Amino acid sequence: MGQNACKCPEPKVNALPQNVWEIAERGDARGVRDYLSLGGDVNAANAKGETLLAYAARNGKYNVLMELLKSSYLHLNTYHEYNGAGAYTPLWLAAANGHYQCASALMMSNLSCRIDTIGSKDNDLSAIMIAAEKGNWNIAKRLIVFRKDSRENLSPEEANYIFPLAVQGMQWDIGVRSLNYCSHYDSDSIEQFLNKAVERDYWEVILEVLKVKFRGRTMSILRFLSKSARELEWKVVAKLLEMMPEEVTFDKDLVEAALKFNTDKISQLVRENEYDAATMNGNLLIVAAGGTNEFIAKFLFNNIGHYPQWVVNHVLSLSALNGHLEFLQLLFQKNSDYIFTYSALSVAQKAASQGGHVNADRLLSKILDEETQAFANNYLKVKERVYS
Known part of the structure; x- marks a missing residue:
């Protein structure tokens, strides 16, 4: 049962006149009103234990349901069978059968009886879950919003x-x-x-x-950073950079010049600006995501400054993800200051393979093979020293 929901008594079985049941089946709200005005029990059930409210909710008899909701004595959370099993409230039945108006009206009821948004006696499938399972998304969304407003989280x-x-x-x-x-x-x-x-x-x-x-969140961020950089979606780029664990910013003019292969503009901007470390890191990441030529890649590495290892790890992943060989070659050149773990190389190789970048895949596979062989050789040397 939902938080603070009213625990309603079981309905009175076989207490509902057959002619009143037939009135409800016809959707005759006026006939139901006459029955109630003469002192009829709003919570009475037929021989099967089903109340008028449960019937109206199950079958989408909105006019009848609205008439019943006018009674301050109405019990909202009585339990009823569904397809011969379980025990479910009228709200659950409306959700299962896709009757949005009925479900919404039950949630918005101003009765003192607080609605049970779970709706399942054994808590196997809540009203939200059954609505989603049946594809009744308008009801599922309505329930989620109602739960949130009532401070009942999923x-x-x-x-x-x-x-x-x-x-x-x-x-x-x-x-x-x-x-x-x-x-x-x-x-x-x-x-x-x-x-x-x-x-x-x-x-x-x-x-x-x-x-x-x-x-896998980091790789997803890098993937969408690549897409947004290629499409020059700078607002998206800025938000993606904010998701990095470290502070990273970027200079739009420098990045645009690099992506457009404008070497003169890049040289001018570098001369005129003293970029801080966060901006330097962001610029490199975005250019690695969007792609450039080898000359500009070298310029960014050699003329802007030294980048921390975590930035270069992301550059490795971005280059592999997009098949940007100009960056990969710089990262693995003989005088490179950067050392990559086997794990980082494996992630990059997998990204290149999945992206169908054959040359990047071959390069990274070769480096992984070399790393594996080096590890094996070192292991054998240590083993020989131990047993000698």
Whole structure:
């Protein structure tokens, strides 16, 4: 049962006259009103234990439901069977059967009986979960907003259940909302959600998803940094840089000049400006994401300053992700000051392979083979010293 929800008594079975039931079946709200005005029990049930409210909610009899909601004695949270199993409230039944008006009216009721937004006696599937399962997304969204307004957050179980369904149904708002309450993150589902969002250029959705700390998040940030840099979406670029664990900024003029291969403009900007470390780091990341020529890549490395290892690790991933050999060659030249871990190289090689960048894949595979051989040789030398 939902937080602070009214615990209603069981309905009076076989207490509802058959002719009143037939009136409700016809959707005759006036007939129901006459029954109640003559002292009829608003919570009476038929021989199967179903109340008028449950019937109206299950079958979308909105006019009848609204007439019932006028009674201050109405019990909102009585339990009823659904498809021969379980025990569910009228709100749950409306959600399961896609009756938005009925579900919304039940939530907005001003009765003293507080609505149970879970709606399932055994808590197997809540009203939100069954609405999502049935594809009744307007009801699921209405329930989520109502729960939020009532300060009842989604449970982790609900969020974990709803999110993959929202991904399949491309329900952007519900997907983002549910993701924020998940207890564990399915990276494949998140990646699928992001891929569908990027196909439609839904940057707001992408940025909201990337705020969540899921496995593979950094690579996703770098991937969308590449797309936004190539498309010169500077507002998006700035927000993506803000998601980096370290402070990173950028100079738009310098970055644009580098992406457009404008060497004269780059030289002028470097002479006229004293870029701080955060800006230097951001400039390199964005240019590595968007791509440039070898001359400009060398210029950025040699004339702007020394970059910390974490920045160069991201440059490695970005270069592999986009097949930018001009940066990869600089990173692995003989006089390079940077040393990469086997893990960083493996991630980069996988990114190049998945992106179909054959030359980058070959280069990184060769370096990985060399690293493996070097490790094996060192291991053998240590082993020989131990046993000698």
